[in-house]
Amino acid sequence: MNILYDERLDGALPKVDKAALLAEMRAALPDLEILHEAEDLRPYECDGLSAYRSTPMLVVLPEHVEQVQTLLRLCHRMQVPVVARGAGTGLSGGALPLEQGVLLVMARFKRILEVNPEGRYARVQPGVRNLAISLAAAPHGLYYAPDPSSQIACSIGGNVAENAGGVHCLKYGLTVHNLLKVDIITVDGERLTLGSDALDSPGFDLLALFTGSEGMLGVVVEVTVKLLPKPQVAKVLMASFDDVEKAGRAVGDIIAEGIIPGGLEMMDNLSIRAAEDFIHAGYPVDAAAILLCELDGVESDVHEDCELVDAVLRKAGATDVRLARDEDERARFWAGRKNAFPAVGRISPDYYCMDGTIPRRELPRVLNGIAELSEEHGLRVANVFHAGDGNMHPLILFDANVPGELERAEALGGKILELCVAVGGSITGEHGVGREKINQMCAQFNAEELTLFHAVKAAFDPQGLLNPGKNIPTLHRCAEFGAMHIHHGQLPFPELERF
Amino acid sequence: MNILYDERLDGALPKVDKAALLAEMRAALPDLEILHEAEDLRPYECDGLSAYRSTPMLVVLPEHVEQVQTLLRLCHRMQVPVVARGAGTGLSGGALPLEQGVLLVMARFKRILEVNPEGRYARVQPGVRNLAISLAAAPHGLYYAPDPSSQIACSIGGNVAENAGGVHCLKYGLTVHNLLKVDIITVDGERLTLGSDALDSPGFDLLALFTGSEGMLGVVVEVTVKLLPKPQVAKVLMASFDDVEKAGRAVGDIIAEGIIPGGLEMMDNLSIRAAEDFIHAGYPVDAAAILLCELDGVESDVHEDCELVDAVLRKAGATDVRLARDEDERARFWAGRKNAFPAVGRISPDYYCMDGTIPRRELPRVLNGIAELSEEHGLRVANVFHAGDGNMHPLILFDANVPGELERAEALGGKILELCVAVGGSITGEHGVGREKINQMCAQFNAEELTLFHAVKAAFDPQGLLNPGKNIPTLHRCAEFGAMHIHHGQLPFPELERF
Known part of the structure; x- marks a missing residue:
C-alpha cells in the first residue's frame, strides 16, 4: 500500500534553504546529531502508518532540553516547519515528516526522572516507553494505566501527543485522564509547564487542550503521569455468540448492570479465525463473535462481578461463556486480541x-x-x-x-x-x-x-x-x-x- | 465585609450608552425580560462572594437559546461586555457584574431534556440544579457524581463554568471528568457543540478547555453529563487525633494502601467545635483534628476496606476510630462537615x-x-x-x-x-x-x-x-x-x- 503524501497540504509553507539551515544549525548546536544524507533519512519517511511517506529535509536527534529550545528558536527565526516524532509507532501519520521541514526525533530522551510512590506519580522524559513506566513503578505495587497495543515500543511523549488509549481505557481513561503535568517547549523556544501537582489547575485547562493536539501546539520535554495501585486480581470471561448483533447488545447489558469492566473487547468471526490461526488462543472458530470481559479489583468483588457478568452474557444469548481458568489462559485470551492486527495481516496482502x-x-x-x-x-x-x-x-x-x-x-x-x-x-x-x-x-x-x-x-x-x-x-x-x-x-x- | 469592586479592571472597556442599548435590545428581543431599575438590579450585585459588589447596567433573563444568540450578537455589534450568571452561588466572584455591562442570567433554563439510562447520560439545560440531575436519574439507580456543598442550589451551567468539585471528587473527579458534551453560544452568537457522545473527540479538546473557563469563552446553553450507578453501600469512619500533623500524615497512609475513598475530609479543633455546637453531629470536641473517611462500592469490598482503613488510622496515631453505625449516624457525620462554613459563621462576625x-x-x-x-x-x-x-x-x-x-x-x-x-x-x-x-x-x-x-x-x-x-x-x-x-x-x- 502506497499513497503518496499530499503535497497540497504544505503548499502554503515557504521554501527553505537547506544549506543555510544546516550551516546555522551546526553553528548554534555543535553537539547536535543531524542526519541529512538520503540513506540516513529513509528510516524516518513514515511512522506506523506506512501508506503515507515523505522524506524529511533534515532529521535531528537532540539529547538535552536546551538543544530543543535552541533548535525551535532557530527554526522559528528561519520560518522552518518542525515535526516532532517519538517512537514512530503512531497509526494515523501524525509524525509524517515534511520535505521542507525538520523532523525532531525525541527518542533519546529516555530517562525516568522520578518515581514517587507516596505522591503516586512518575516524572519521565518524553522518549520513555509506555511499558517502561509501569516496570519502574512495579516494585511499589503501582502502574501506569493507559496501555495501547504498542505499549512495548511507543513513547509517552507520543502518547501525550495522540491522547493514546488502550484495552483498559473504559475503566481507567485515556492518557489525558492519567496526567498531572506536561512540560513543553513552545514554537519560539519557551519552556512552559501545563497542569500542576494538584488535581485541578487555575486558569484555562491547557494540559487537556495540549493532550491529543498531535504536535501542533508545542514539543513535550517532560511528563508527570499518575500511577495507580495494581488491581489485586484480574479475571477474564470469554463469551461466544452465533450472531454479531447479540454480542453488540450484550455490551450494553453489562454496562447497564452497573459494572465497569477493566476491559471489554469484541471480535467478529473473521478476526477470531485469523487470531486463532496465528496465536492458538483457544478461541471458538465457529462463533459469529466473541466478547472478552476483564474484571479487576479486590478478590471478593471480582468474584461477585464474574458471576453477574456470566449471567448477563447468557441472558443476552451467549452460546458459551468461559472463565479463563488461570493466569496462563488469561494471558492467551488477551494475546489473541492484542495480536489481531498482525493476524489479519497474515490473511490479506x-x-x-x-x-x-x-x-x-x-x-x-x-x-x-x-x-x-x-x-x-x-x-x-x-x-x-x-x-x-x-x-x-x-x-x-x-x-x-x-x-x-x-x-x-x-x-x-x-x-x-x-x-x-x-x-x-x-x-x-x-x-x-x-x-x-x-x-x-x-x-x-x-x-x-x-x-x-x-x-x-x-x-x-x-x-x-x-x-x-x-x-x-x-x-x-x-x-x-x-x-x-x-x-x-x-x-x-x-x-x-x-x- | 465589603471590598469595593476594583474599577481598574474594566478601565479598558468602552463606555456604553445604556439608553441606546436598551432600545436596540427591546426592538430585537420584544419578549425578553430586562431589568434596569435600581431596585431590580440590587439582588444581582454579587454572587456567593458578597465581599465584592457591583451594580450591573442591565440584567436580562432569557428563556430560549435563540434569545441568547440574538442578545450576544447585539452586544457584540455594540461592543458591550456580557457576564453570564447561573444560580449565583459561586464563591470567587466569577459572576460579579460590570457597571458597564449586561448580566445574562441563565436561571430560567431549567428543563431536563433527556435522561438516558442505557447511554448513562442526562442532557439538561444550564439552569438545572446540580442535585436535580441526580434526583431525575435516581429511578434508574444512577446519579451525577460531582457534589459541591451548594448542590441543592447551584446550577450545572455554573458548575461547568467553574469546574466544580465536591466531597467525592477524589474518587469521581471534578465536573470536567463527568461531562460528555457542552453546547455553547460564542461571543458572536454562533451555537457550537464541544465534546461528543463518545469517550474521545478528535481535534483539540475544547470541552476540557471550556470547562472551568469562568464564562470567558462562551455561554453554556446545554450540558450532557455522565451518570454513574449509585454505589451499593457507603460507610463512614471518623478518626480522632490529638495532633493535626498526625491526621495529615494518616491521609497519605490511607492512599498509600491503594484505597481510594469516596470522600476523605479533615477538620481541625476550631471547625469541630463550631460544627458540633451547630449540628450536634457527635464530633469529639477535644480532638485536635478529625478525619472522615467514606468508603463506597459493593458490600464485601467496602467491609474489607473499612477494616483496612481502621487499622491504618490506628497505626497513624488515631486516639479513636468510629464506624457510623447506621445511615442516620452517617448522615449526621456528613451534615457536620457540610455545614462547617455556616457553623464557623456563627462564631465569628x-x-x-x-x-x-x-x-x-x-x-x-x-x-x-x-x-x-x-x-x-x-x-x-x-x-x-x-x-x-x-x-x-x-x-x-x-x-x-x-x-x-x-x-x-x-x-x-x-x-x-x-x-x-x-x-x-x-x-x-x-x-x-x-x-x-x-x-x-x-x-x-x-x-x-x-x-x-x-x-x-x-x-x-x-x-x-x-x-x-x-x-x-x-x-x-x-x-x-x-x-x-x-x-x-x-x-x-x-x-x-x-x-
Whole structure:
C-alpha cells in the first residue's frame, strides 16, 4: 500500500534553504546529531502508518532540553516547519515528516526522572516507553494505566501527543485522564509547564487542550503521569455468540448492570479465525463473535462481578461463556486480541485499520451497516474493537496489487467513518487524526468549529510551523474535498436510513 | 465585609450608552425580560462572594437559546461586555457584574431534556440544579457524581463554568471528568457543540478547555453529563487525633494502601467545635483534628476496606476510630462537615474562605505553616478540607468592624495561597479564580503562561467582551501588584524555609 503524501497540504509553507539551515544549525548546536544524507533519512519517511511517506529535509536527534529550545528558536527565526516524532509507532501519520521541514526525533530522551510512590506519580522524559513506566513503578505495587497495543515500543511523549488509549481505557481513561503535568517547549523556544501537582489547575485547562493536539501546539520535554495501585486480581470471561448483533447488545447489558469492566473487547468471526490461526488462543472458530470481559479489583468483588457478568452474557444469548481458568489462559485470551492486527495481516496482502467511535447503544446498527457497506464495496472487513467504550477498529482487507482495490478500500473506509459520525460518534478514538483522517475532519466539524480550532492553534503557533497539514484541515481543503459535513449526526445522513 | 469592586479592571472597556442599548435590545428581543431599575438590579450585585459588589447596567433573563444568540450578537455589534450568571452561588466572584455591562442570567433554563439510562447520560439545560440531575436519574439507580456543598442550589451551567468539585471528587473527579458534551453560544452568537457522545473527540479538546473557563469563552446553553450507578453501600469512619500533623500524615497512609475513598475530609479543633455546637453531629470536641473517611462500592469490598482503613488510622496515631453505625449516624457525620462554613459563621462576625490545593504529602507542613501565619497575623484560622485530594479550605476569622482586621485577613489569605503555590500546589481547587484571586494568578503563573492564556482567550473572544476582569489577570495588573511570581514552587519562596 502506497499513497503518496499530499503535497497540497504544505503548499502554503515557504521554501527553505537547506544549506543555510544546516550551516546555522551546526553553528548554534555543535553537539547536535543531524542526519541529512538520503540513506540516513529513509528510516524516518513514515511512522506506523506506512501508506503515507515523505522524506524529511533534515532529521535531528537532540539529547538535552536546551538543544530543543535552541533548535525551535532557530527554526522559528528561519520560518522552518518542525515535526516532532517519538517512537514512530503512531497509526494515523501524525509524525509524517515534511520535505521542507525538520523532523525532531525525541527518542533519546529516555530517562525516568522520578518515581514517587507516596505522591503516586512518575516524572519521565518524553522518549520513555509506555511499558517502561509501569516496570519502574512495579516494585511499589503501582502502574501506569493507559496501555495501547504498542505499549512495548511507543513513547509517552507520543502518547501525550495522540491522547493514546488502550484495552483498559473504559475503566481507567485515556492518557489525558492519567496526567498531572506536561512540560513543553513552545514554537519560539519557551519552556512552559501545563497542569500542576494538584488535581485541578487555575486558569484555562491547557494540559487537556495540549493532550491529543498531535504536535501542533508545542514539543513535550517532560511528563508527570499518575500511577495507580495494581488491581489485586484480574479475571477474564470469554463469551461466544452465533450472531454479531447479540454480542453488540450484550455490551450494553453489562454496562447497564452497573459494572465497569477493566476491559471489554469484541471480535467478529473473521478476526477470531485469523487470531486463532496465528496465536492458538483457544478461541471458538465457529462463533459469529466473541466478547472478552476483564474484571479487576479486590478478590471478593471480582468474584461477585464474574458471576453477574456470566449471567448477563447468557441472558443476552451467549452460546458459551468461559472463565479463563488461570493466569496462563488469561494471558492467551488477551494475546489473541492484542495480536489481531498482525493476524489479519497474515490473511490479506494489505489491510486498512479504521478507528471510529460510536455511542455504545449504536453498536448493533453500526455492525450491520459495516456488513452492508463491505458487501457493496466487495471487500472483507474484520471487526476488532474496544466494545465497552464504543471504539471500533474495523480492518478493511484488500490487495494493493489488484487494480482499483486500494481506491475501493479508501472509499469504504470513508463511508464507515461517515457512518460513525452520523450516529453521533467520531472519526477517531485513540489513533488521532494525523494526516490520514484529515479529510474526515470536514465531516466531523462545521466551518465555525474548524475556525475555532485554527484560532486556538494560532494562539500557540501563529505562523503554523508546528506539524502543519495534520489534525485540523484548512477550510479551503474541506471545500475541495466536497460538502460532506454532518454536524454531530444532527443533520440528515442519507446512508443512515438504510441501517 | 465589603471590598469595593476594583474599577481598574474594566478601565479598558468602552463606555456604553445604556439608553441606546436598551432600545436596540427591546426592538430585537420584544419578549425578553430586562431589568434596569435600581431596585431590580440590587439582588444581582454579587454572587456567593458578597465581599465584592457591583451594580450591573442591565440584567436580562432569557428563556430560549435563540434569545441568547440574538442578545450576544447585539452586544457584540455594540461592543458591550456580557457576564453570564447561573444560580449565583459561586464563591470567587466569577459572576460579579460590570457597571458597564449586561448580566445574562441563565436561571430560567431549567428543563431536563433527556435522561438516558442505557447511554448513562442526562442532557439538561444550564439552569438545572446540580442535585436535580441526580434526583431525575435516581429511578434508574444512577446519579451525577460531582457534589459541591451548594448542590441543592447551584446550577450545572455554573458548575461547568467553574469546574466544580465536591466531597467525592477524589474518587469521581471534578465536573470536567463527568461531562460528555457542552453546547455553547460564542461571543458572536454562533451555537457550537464541544465534546461528543463518545469517550474521545478528535481535534483539540475544547470541552476540557471550556470547562472551568469562568464564562470567558462562551455561554453554556446545554450540558450532557455522565451518570454513574449509585454505589451499593457507603460507610463512614471518623478518626480522632490529638495532633493535626498526625491526621495529615494518616491521609497519605490511607492512599498509600491503594484505597481510594469516596470522600476523605479533615477538620481541625476550631471547625469541630463550631460544627458540633451547630449540628450536634457527635464530633469529639477535644480532638485536635478529625478525619472522615467514606468508603463506597459493593458490600464485601467496602467491609474489607473499612477494616483496612481502621487499622491504618490506628497505626497513624488515631486516639479513636468510629464506624457510623447506621445511615442516620452517617448522615449526621456528613451534615457536620457540610455545614462547617455556616457553623464557623456563627462564631465569628466575618470569615474569609480560602481554596488552595497542595500535593497531599505537603499537608503536615502546610498545616504548620498556616498555624504560624495565623499567629503572626493575630487572626484565628479554622481548617476544613478535602484532605484526600489536597484541596484546603482554611477559613480566616475576623471582624470587619474592628479597624484593620479586614486588611489583615486579606494579607493572611494571600500568604496562605502563596504558601500553597510554593509547595507545588495552586490557588484554587474548585471555587475558581473569579474576581477574588486574580492577583494570586500573578503568583501562580509567569508572563509567558499568562500571555498564552490571553492568546487562547482571544481565539474565542478577540475583543474581550465575555466576563472581562476575571480569571486571567493582565500583565499590566501583575506588574502593578508587584513581583511575587513563584514558578510552580521551583523558585525560592522566602516564607517556605520556616515551615
